[in-house]
Amino acid sequence: MHFSIDLILAQMMLGLSVGAFYAMLSLGLAIIFGLLNVINFAHGALYMLGAFVALIGYDYVGPWFGFDDFHLGFWPALVVAPILVGCFGMLLERTMLRRLYQFDHIYGLLLTFGFALILQGVFSNYFNISGTPYGGSPESLSGIANLGFMYFPKYRLFAIIFSIAICVATWFVIERSRWGALLRAGVEDAKLVQAFGINVPLMVTLTFGFGVGLAALAGVLAAPIYSVSPLMGANLIITVFAVVVIGGLGSIKGAIISGLALGLIQGLTKAIYPPAAHTVIFFIMVIVLLTRPAGLFGKE
């Protein structure tokens, strides 16, 4: 078998653009797990919800209100979807998830899993399971960019850069700001932080909203690349959980780095031995679990 360098580079770039989504989604999961101790199984469904906010905003909202010409564009959707879905998440946390913190992890996991099924079920009832194309892709990002070693879709390039920027900014806020210090302290000992006079329950709600907002942001970002489908989250989330396990549950840096790296590795595998492309992440997960059960960046 011969591999051309071009093919490998091309697949690696595509892999990186997938990895950018892994990174954003696993980052949200890691933040939520860190502070809430909840394994948010609804994360994929909320990613799907983000994509649907973009789709519905573009195709449906105008006609609903009698303005047939109105389309919520991609850029506004990039702001509106995380806010809407984040608020929905905070409502979910305040009214339901909060009651389960005193119990074992498994209850939060079951509740969020149930939510994922409900959301998928509702959207499957109204939308095509095999996907609806998103019409709002930004004009300015259509076409192809010459990277020197290959031609690459401009939009995918934008998605990679945008996700990495969001991940790095989030990392920076968590590791360097006062807000982040409160969050890190809350992860270690929420009761003591509360005893110092910080409203930890509110902090938990906002953190959940933020993590969920990241999922929705990824969803909007995905809409122009993949068609918007009620099951788009369910297909992705299993891989994302593997990424989180490899990076180390709750590790912010681990989530970002392993998200991008595993996307790359997946792309590389696609070039070298395509049949293994979908399983390679799980192979790595098994190896990591056997050698470093807490994950590459997790604390033992």
Added chain:
Amino acid sequence: MSELAHRSEPASATQPALCIEDLNAWYGESHVLHGINLTVNDGEVITLLGRNGAGRTTTLKSILGLVDRRTGSIRVAGNEIINQPTHKIARLGRLGYCPEERGIFSRLSVDENLHLPPALSEYGISVDELYQMFPNLAARRNSRGTQLSGGEQQMLAMARILRTGAQLLLLDEITEGLAPVIVQALGETIRNLKQRGLTIVLVEQNFHFAAPLADRHYIIEHGRVVETIESSEVEAKSEQINQYLSV
């Protein structure tokens, strides 16, 4: 901190800094405190003495709402706090809490640990002054919290609440496991804080450390105050104290 630092508002000056009446507390089903009564006046240092498991730490945690359930009355500078959520208690009572395990956050630097608790009053000690007070910390301000020695962690835990301007300090076993020279330094610190007019509740096992510092000792056994000893009575009652504290 200025000379005026220690005076709270006139309204609360007439009230005891801390007044606990018939405090009962539970962890889950287990009933740990059975009617604690104690009063601490403004500017006093008192100790809670007793054996491990007697309920001293639980008394501090109950004040902060860190137990599962509590009944009775806890008034801090006149404010009833028994039904308040934990995060409001620190502000209402200007409370500074130093837990037994010191509670230094390992993922935060010394500086971040120091700046973590929000300010509670304008009487906080400035960071510069704190670094003068605890010079070891200044040299390690960018280290991670857990890279400090036990003594340094204890100093950080103290410094952290002094920066907030807390007027009532709840200090749980601050001398535990520390070298004699550091225990001595902590004694100096407590004396210094008392001079500044802070009110201090010490949970202690080390009576030799506590005896010269405190105005009054409460001996706790099985979740009750079994003896209240003024500092003037310590010598006369030393036999009794030894009996209560011997393991």
